Amino acid sequence: MxxxxxxxxxxxxxxxxxxxxxxxxxxxxxxxxxxxxxxxxxxxxxxxxxxxxxxxxxxxxxxxxxxxxxxxxxxxxxxxxxxxxxxxxxxxxxGIERIPTPRIPVTRMDVSKILEEITIKSRRGDRSGCLELVKKVEMLGRETERNRRLIVSNETARALSEAFNTFAAASADVDASVLESVLSLITWMFPLDDEETRCNLGSPSSLNCLAWFLKCGSLAGRRNAVLVMRELASSHQSYVDALSETDGLVDALVKVIREPICLMTTKASLIVIYHMVSSSASKEKTVMKLVEMGVVSLLLEMLVDSDKSVCEKALGALDGIFSYEKGREEAYSHALTTPVLVKKMFRVTDLATEFAVSGLWKLCKNYKGDDGRFMVEALMVGVFQKVLLLLQVGCGERTKEKATDLLKMLNVHRGNGECIDSMDFKQLKRPF
Incomplete structure (x- = not known):
């Protein structure tokens, strides 16, 4: 009824x-x-x-x-x-309203035909014709969720990535409109599971174009470029290497973090940087550049007041940077290093805890000063008690090994800088 x-x-x-x-x-x-x-x-x-x-x-x-x-x-x-x-x-x-006549839904054959025309026109260099077709696909996808799902599942990413690579080989500013439209549609297709799609987007021409978008594109273009980079960096080591070696790309990523577009863009940029400093073949060169651009200070200040997801990614990037002497030197000279890392050891995520402990462990283990100043500063902000508590509540095996080693290094300097009475924690059982 x-x-x-x-x-x-x-x-x-x-x-x-x-x-x-x-x-x-x-x-x-x-x-x-x-x-x-x-x-x-x-x-x-x-x-x-x-x-x-x-x-x-x-x-x-x-x-x-x-x-x-x-x-x-x-x-x-x-x-x-x-x-x-x-x-x-x-x-x-x-009170019954007449139901509107529904739009005729797009079919798989319709999408295939449009994609075939996009491929033909892009190979001919027909920018305006290709742009018109890309806009048509976007319009169809926005009409209904069903249309969008059908478009995404029809190998659309492969055709679009080929068109992007083709036009990217020319000057990006000449083809900016069609490239930006194609890039926007590609973000519908995540995750990029097709290897041919990733190869097209990871080509030198495409990566140079993505770097251009980061430096000169519109806000939407910069956002979409970072999201595509994140997909590439998360998919395979070879793309991380290619991203690291693309001229101007590291500088542009840092600019996106320093001048945020949106939270999603910031997170994506941090993920790309994390992969660059953790697994890239040229990671040492990348770290040197990042340090020169003031990334250590930028990330430490970001950690003071960011959401959990951003904190996790920023800590991951710092942990990678602290694997290198230049990165550690920058950390030793920054007043926020110890208090921020100690503070973020808990109440973020398990992965953030792992990164924070690993970063502190690298900084303490590689400290070269005879005065032990860095360890004393860490003790003054309560690091010993936090690491001890971490071992009590439990953590991963790798983190446990580093935490135990960290306690041993800190224990040598406890008489010089600990400002919390360790007797307050006498009920905790020590695992070493």
Whole structure:
């Protein structure tokens, strides 16, 4: 039953009327009035949204008859839809609104044809023609979620990445409009699982273009360029090496962190830098450049007041940078190093704790001063107690080894700088 409350006149009060929806107008799944009826190969008609949800869940049977569907094609039932619309018009006095005529959904063949034309036009260097087609794909994807899913699942990323690589080989500023539109659509396709797609985006021409977007592109272009870099850096070591060696890219990434566009962009930039300083073949050269650009100070100040996700990624980048002498020298001279690392050892994430302990361990282990000043400063902000507590509550094996070693190094200097009475923690059992 569909119940409609209606006011008859100013003096007659309110009266509840009940209107029955004809059974043939109801979707067998949702039992609601169908807005876009489609018929399956079994002859049963459903509302498109309901049957799409059923099929997207992996079901391959007709919900009503339980028959196996030998075809997933959905045929629009125009006759039934017009009958439903006429019924809505007849009953408009009951508050029933006429359902709009649905847009014809895009088909897999439609998408394939458009992508084929994009490939042809990009190879011919037809920038305006390619841009028009890319905009068409974007418009179709924004019409319905179903269209978008179909576009994403139709190897669209491969065709778009090929077009991007082709136009990137020319001057980026000349082809900025089509490149930016293609880049925006590619962000719909994450994660980039196709190797050919990654190869196109990881080519020298494409990477130089991404670096150009970071330096000269619009806010949207810079954002999308960083997101694509994150996908590449997270996929394979070879792309991390290629990103590290691309001229101007490291400088541009630091600029994005120093002058944030949005939280997502900041996180993506930190992930790329983390991979560069942790696993790149030219990581030492990259670290030197980052240190010269003041990244250690920038990340330490960022850690003071950032959300958990940003803290985790910033700590990961610092841990990689502290593997090198230049990075450690910068940390030793910064007043925030010990208090921030000690503070972030807890209350962020397990991974952040691992990075914080690893960073402190590297700084203490490689400290060359005879005075032990760095260890004394760490003791003054309570590092000994925090590391001891960490061992009590539990942590990963690698972190446990570093924490234990860290306690041994700190223990030598406890008489010189500890400002918290260790007797306050006498009830804790020491594992060493």
């Amino acid at each position: 569909l119940r409609i409350r209606k006011v008859r006149n100013p003096f007659g009060g309110k009266k509840t009327l009940e209107l029955t929806i004809p059974p043939s107008f109801r979707c067998p799944i949702s039992l609601d009035l169908m807005k876009d009826p489609v018929t399956l190969c079994t002859g049963i008609t459903y509302d498109r949204q309901s049957i799409d949800t059923w099929l997207d869940a992996g079901n391959r049977t007709c919900p009503a008859t339980k028959q196996v569907l030998h075809s997933l094609e959905q045929i629009p039932n125009h006759t039934l839809r017009r009958m439903i619309q006429d019924w809505c018009v007849v009953n408009r006095s009951y």
